[in-house]
Amino acid sequence: MPPDHNPGQPHHPSDGHTHGHHDGLPDDTLWAFGAPGTRALRIGIGGPVGSGKTALVASLCRLLADSVSIVVVTNDIFTTEDAEALRRMAVLADERIVAVETGACPHTAIRDDISANLDAVEQLEAANAPVELTFVESGGDNLTAIFSRALVDRQIFVIDVAGGDKVPRKGGPGVTTADLLVINKTDLAALVHADLAVMDRDAKARRGELPIAFTSLVEPAGAQVVADWVGAQLAGWRSASHAHR
């Protein structure tokens, strides 16, 4: 059970708590506020524009939605394009997908002023109850965008090989600290002369023991390795809830 959890007191970020008091705890205790298992597991999906975040959300929904109740919040700067794309792909019922329009600063809406996202998440989870898994796709901007631990329990950072094999070496908090680093578009590696072994080595140097997944989402089961990781997180979330009872 997470040491900071108190079942009698909802731990809401708007009452001034931050994730800072989690510092130094083992990663498995880093669930966002609230009792593990009493709500959906929330997973953030961040990374630069075009790296494949929406494609990953779509693939994960295709792989998991038969067995898990899923909702998705997308963040776009001025449009609801990602949400519309997911609806067109019909990976979930329309009412399970909601867009937050973030205005100028997409990273602010997932890291600093998370209230619009948290409202969207809570409303979506309530309207589609019971929800087991919530994805929050960030509006991509650059390598620095990460999610507040008050918004999501786990975060996946997606980069792609098309930017060249230097990207993991450049580091940044997404590459370095995300719970899972996805290096996408491996199908394009040869075309852009990106060396996957170099990306793997540099990413490991930045991340230590944290996991890395190479994907090609143009392949039908390209996201299976990520779906397996999500399944393991979900199992951890559920067993944390049992341990808590």
Ligand SMILES: Nc1nc2c(ncn2[C@@H]2O[C@H](COP(=O)(O)OP(=O)(O)O)[C@@H](O)[C@H]2O)c(=O)[nH]1
């Ligand atoms: N070749 C290739 N294209 C991909 C892959 N994943 C995504 N794409 C394409 O990359 C573009 C951007 O993907 P999208 O999911 O919208 O990126 P986002 O901005 O991070 O959400 C789209 O045209 C996708 O079809 C991949 O693994 N391989």
Ligand SMILES: [Mg+2]
């Ligand atoms: Mg997108």
